[in-house]
Amino acid sequence: MTAIPPRYLLKKIIKIVVCIIAACTGYNSKTNKKRLTILTYHSINDEINPDETVTPEEFEKQLQYIKENYKVISLEDAVEYLQTDIKKISDSIVITFDDGYSDNYHNAYPLLKKHNFPATIFLISDLIDDKGGKYLSQSQIHEMMDNNISFGSHTISHRILTGLRNEEIIGEIRDSKDILESQLGNKINSFAYPVGTRADFDDETAEIVKEYKYTCACSNVYGMNDENSDIFALKRIGIETTDCFLLFKQKLDGALNIMSCKDTKLFQELKRIF
Numbered sequence: 069m070t071a072i073p074p075r076y077l078l079k080k081i082i083k084i085v086v087c088i089i090a091a092c093t094g095y096n097s098k099t100n101k102k103r104l105t106i107l108t109y110h111s112i113n114d115e116i117n118p119d120e121t122v123t124p125e126e127f128e129k130q131l132q133y134i135k136e137n138y139k140v141i142s143l144e145d146a147v148e149y150l151q152t153d154i155k156k157i158s159d160s161i162v163i164t165f166d167d168g169y170s171d172n173y174h175n176a177y178p179l180l181k182k183h184n185f186p187a188t189i190f191l192i193s194d195l196i197d198d199k200g201g202k203y204l205s206q207s208q209i210h211e212m213m214d215n216n217i218s219f220g221s222h223t224i225s226h227r228i229l230t231g232l233r234n235e236e237i238i239g240e241i242r243d244s245k246d247i248l249e250s251q252l253g254n255k256i257n258s259f260a261y262p263v264g265t266r267a268d269f270d271d272e273t274a275e276i277v278k279e280y281k282y283t284c285a286c287s288n289v290y291g292m293n294d295e296n297s298d299i300f301a302l303k304r305i306g307i308e309t310t311d312c313f314l315l316f317k318q319k320l321d322g323a324l325n326i327m328s329c330k331d332t333k334l335f336q337e338l339k340r341i342f
């Protein structure tokens with residue numbers, strides 16, 4: 069088992085406390101199972117730094133739990149069901165990864181393949197085929213594309229869109245789609261906002277994503293989705309190394325969904341931690 073670096077201990081302790089409070093508070097997980105959960109992962113690696121990384125061992129344990137309790141559907145199917153037949157969403161989970169790390173290929177892909185789970189990886193187009201091999205190569209992407217993994221855009225440079233001029237925002241959204249489509253020889257339909265908290269995208273950026281013919285966009289605003297969700301601001305639930313297994317289960321159950329309905333300062337801080 070990999071030890072948690074000391075700087076993440078406080079975060080882990082806060083999460084355990086919230087976890088215990090959630091366990092002692094009644095909630096109705098049945099209602100939440102009718103809503104769509106989209107999970108966000110980043111690196112799957114034993115070097116748990118930054119803390120948004122999950123170890124391969126934990127990831128495998130989480131996939132096993134998902135297999136026993138939910139069904140995994142593709143992001144594409146999920147978006148269709150949200151708009152046409154919400155009943156099909158029941159008990160479903162979508163698995164996504166941000167940034168396109170090469171450990172997604174080495175450590176996550178074999179496990180996803182073993183369970184026959186689809187997943188979507190959001191790529192930063194400038195970082196594909198990087199010299200250090202930290203990010204995915206085109207050949208790795210092509211191999212995964214043939215095996216149930218789809219790809220979306222996470223912009224060209226991962227700059228936060230709300231801090232950019234209008235032409236730059238358009239460039240990040242439109243050009244990353246064009247670059248990825250020509251490199252992958254496949255349509256790129258989904259988009260994920262860099263960082264993706266409420267401060268990192270707005271109505272204007274969502275409009276541009278729509279205008280350049282994406283069919284959906286994922287944020288990292290904490291929460292689940294239903295038929296009233298904006299498909300250009302889909303909520304996701306991030307999974308990190310500081311989540312103990314009980315907290316992982318609670319996140320899937322919706323025990324922490326209160327964070328997505330309250331917008332007070334305390335809950336805004338909590339959402340940043342989770």
Ligand SMILES: [Zn+2]
Pocket residue numbers: 166167222226262263
């Ligand atoms: Zn990112």
